Structures are given as C-alpha cells and as structure tokens.
Amino acid sequence: MAAFQHTLRSPALFAGIGVHTGAYVRVSVRPAAPDAGVVFVRTDVRDADNRVPVSGEAVCRTQLGTVITNAAGVTVSTIEHLMAAFAMLGVDNAVVELDGPEMPIMDGSSAPFVRVLDRAGLRPQETPRRFIEILETVEVVDGDKRAALKPADGFEVAFEIRFGSAAIGRQAIDMPMDEAAFRAELADCRTFGFAHEVEALRAMGLARGGSMDNCIVVDGDRVLNPEGLRRPDEFVRHKALDAIGDLYVLGGPILGRFEGELAGHALNNALVRALLARPDAWRVRTLVEDLKEAV
Known part of the structure; x- marks a missing residue:
C-alpha cells in the first residue's frame, strides 16, 4: 500500500x-x-x-x-x-x-x-495518503440484504449473491484485496442484467445503451452472450467490484473488511452514510505515521 x-x-x-x-x-x-x-x-x-x-x-x-x-x-x-x-x-x-x-x-x-x-x-x-481504518463494526440491513464494514488488518472483500436463474444461482467470494488481486480477480468482470427486464428499464429511461457488448445478458437459465462468461462466478465478482467503487466515495482507501450479502448500490451507499454517522467507528490513519513510529 x-x-x-x-x-x-x-x-x-x-x-x-x-x-x-x-x-x-x-x-x-x-x-x-x-x-x-x-x-x-x-x-x-x-x-x-x-x-x-x-x-x-x-x-x-x-x-x-x-x-x-x-x-x-x-x-x-x-x-x-x-x-x-x-x-x-x-x-x-x-x-x-x-x-x-x-x-x-x-x-x-x-x-x-x-x-x-x-x-x-x-x-x-x-x-500522506489518508486511509479509513475501521475500528468497530458498522452494518446496515434491509430485509434479506446486508452490508457491513468490520475491523481488519488490510482491505478484504466478501460478497454473496443468490438468484433463481441456474445461470447464476448462489455465488460467493471472500478475498484479501489489493491492486494485484483487483487486476487479477475482479477488474475484468462485467455488469449483468436480465432480458425480461429490458423493456421496463428502457421505459424508465434506463439501459438505453445496454447491449451484449457491455453487459452479460441472462435469459431464464441461459447466458445469451456468444462469448459466454469470463469466469464461472463473474456475477458475484462484478458485485464486489461495484462495492469497491461505491465505498471509494468515502475519499480514501479502507483498512477493514467489507461484507455484502445480496447488496447493491443503494445498500452500499447506506453503509457509507452509516459509517460517516459513526465517527467513533473509524479513524483517518496514514502509513507515514506508522513509519515514523517504527523508526
């Protein structure tokens, strides 16, 4: 880091x-x-x-x-x-x-x-770079959806999704996350959507630029993209990618563990706001301070 x-x-x-x-x-x-x-x-x-x-x-x-x-x-x-x-x-x-x-x-x-x-x-x-160190667990829950930030020595990301489509099913990842891991494990994982939702989304002014060039399209239990998936669990890996981007609105990298279960952008931002409302649950830390203490 x-x-x-x-x-x-x-x-x-x-x-x-x-x-x-x-x-x-x-x-x-x-x-x-x-x-x-x-x-x-x-x-x-x-x-x-x-x-x-x-x-x-x-x-x-x-x-x-x-x-x-x-x-x-x-x-x-x-x-x-x-x-x-x-x-x-x-x-x-x-x-x-x-x-x-x-x-x-x-x-x-x-x-x-x-x-x-x-x-x-x-x-x-x-x-000096300002890290956001998680000191106490902060969690938000919405029905069966959950997102949390917990204390950890480095940045960790865990995510779980469950969909009725056999193309997705239940997928979960749990891994330490740094630049090398992001490049190797998450960066190329694409967003996804469902064919039966396209008309409704476009009626709402959404998904007007969506295509199989920029989205995994799931129809029932099939992936429609001719090239298929980049990884068997590309879906959950993309959700983890989204969460990393959503958390970075905090203005600094996190020293802590993120856990998401069926979470999306709304819950990710609810977690960001919950953390900001709990100044006792985190602190700004610089590694420069750590280096000075080591000397």
Missing part, C-alpha cells in the same frame, strides 16, 4: 456510450493537486456550477448505478467502475472531465479504465 497520495502523470482520454442514457461521451481524466480528491466536471454544462466533487453525501441516486450531484443539481451517473479502478490502482486525486451526463460503460467492467490509467501512468505526491 502506497504511503503517499498519487495523481495521474498525464491525461487519460477515452470515450464511449452511457449504459443508461445511450449518449456518446468523451472523457479526459487529468492530474489534480494533493488532497483534491476526485472531482467530476461536466464540460457540457455552462449555465450552472459544473463541478461535482465525489463524497458519500454527494450520492443522490442508486438505481442500477451510482449517481452523484452538486448543490446546483448537476449530476454524473454510473461512476462506480471508474471509482473502483481509482481505488485499487491508488489514484487519490483526479479531475474527470466529461461532456455528457453519464460515464461511458465501456465493456461493462473496470478493465478498460485500468488500461487507460496504466497508459497515463501515476505520479506520487508529497502528501
């Missing part, structure tokens, strides 16, 4: 369609100053404040994706896959400029974002 903050060495440029809006969007991820955090900038908005800083409180909607807003009501949708890449590659500070309302879905995973960030490279900064 890096002890100091990092930003990009050079801009990372990419473009694609939004999975829900279907709009083509161009993106430039640029370096930012220490302690700036991640700020999205809607370059297509000129009559209002177009800067949307990421925070737990900025999340305004969580239906099939994470949406953030600012005081002017300007929003940016579907940030979670890029945020997961930022979290696990160690990008603390970045300005994300986009000329539309929604981040491109790319192939439905974080892998394309990892590739463009790798090309841009990272630059270390002189400010």
Whole structure:
C-alpha cells in the first residue's frame, strides 16, 4: 500500500456510450493537486456550477448505478467502475472531465479504465495518503440484504449473491484485496442484467445503451452472450467490484473488511452514510505515521 497520495502523470482520454442514457461521451481524466480528491466536471454544462466533487453525501441516486450531484443539481451517473479502478490502482486525486451526463460503460467492467490509467501512468505526491481504518463494526440491513464494514488488518472483500436463474444461482467470494488481486480477480468482470427486464428499464429511461457488448445478458437459465462468461462466478465478482467503487466515495482507501450479502448500490451507499454517522467507528490513519513510529 502506497504511503503517499498519487495523481495521474498525464491525461487519460477515452470515450464511449452511457449504459443508461445511450449518449456518446468523451472523457479526459487529468492530474489534480494533493488532497483534491476526485472531482467530476461536466464540460457540457455552462449555465450552472459544473463541478461535482465525489463524497458519500454527494450520492443522490442508486438505481442500477451510482449517481452523484452538486448543490446546483448537476449530476454524473454510473461512476462506480471508474471509482473502483481509482481505488485499487491508488489514484487519490483526479479531475474527470466529461461532456455528457453519464460515464461511458465501456465493456461493462473496470478493465478498460485500468488500461487507460496504466497508459497515463501515476505520479506520487508529497502528501500522506489518508486511509479509513475501521475500528468497530458498522452494518446496515434491509430485509434479506446486508452490508457491513468490520475491523481488519488490510482491505478484504466478501460478497454473496443468490438468484433463481441456474445461470447464476448462489455465488460467493471472500478475498484479501489489493491492486494485484483487483487486476487479477475482479477488474475484468462485467455488469449483468436480465432480458425480461429490458423493456421496463428502457421505459424508465434506463439501459438505453445496454447491449451484449457491455453487459452479460441472462435469459431464464441461459447466458445469451456468444462469448459466454469470463469466469464461472463473474456475477458475484462484478458485485464486489461495484462495492469497491461505491465505498471509494468515502475519499480514501479502507483498512477493514467489507461484507455484502445480496447488496447493491443503494445498500452500499447506506453503509457509507452509516459509517460517516459513526465517527467513533473509524479513524483517518496514514502509513507515514506508522513509519515514523517504527523508526
């Protein structure tokens, strides 16, 4: 784990369609100053404040994706896959400029974002990185859904899902999570949806850009994508990827264990807000302090 903050060495440029809006969007991820955090900038908005800083409180909607807003009501949708890449590659500070309302879905995973960030490279900064150390268990429950953060020496992710479709069934993962594990185990796992829900979603203004190019489509007990799955348990691995991105709105990497059971974006953000409401359950820690103590 890096002890100091990092930003990009050079801009990372990419473009694609939004999975829900279907709009083509161009993106430039640029370096930012220490302690700036991640700020999205809607370059297509000129009559209002177009800067949307990421925070737990900025999340305004969580239906099939994470949406953030600012005081002017300007929003940016579907940030979670890029945020997961930022979290696990160690990008603390970045300005994300986009000329539309929604981040491109790319192939439905974080892998394309990892590739463009790798090309841009990272630059270390002189400010210590602030970790969020979990001191006491914080848990949120909604019926049979549950999400929790618990104390642990490093970052761990456990997730379980259960679906009636035989294509998914019950899947669970439980693993220590660092950059190497993210790259090898989670980054390429894609989002998924069900064929019978597509018409209803599109009637609600969602999934207009969704296709088998950017989503695993399940029809009954079958996966419709001709290429099949990238991993037998790609579904639960993607849910873990989503959770990592949703947790990174806290503004720093977590030293603790995340557990999700049937959870989604809404419960993930409920957990973020529950943690923020419990200042006794966590503290900000820097590894620089640990290094000084060791000396």
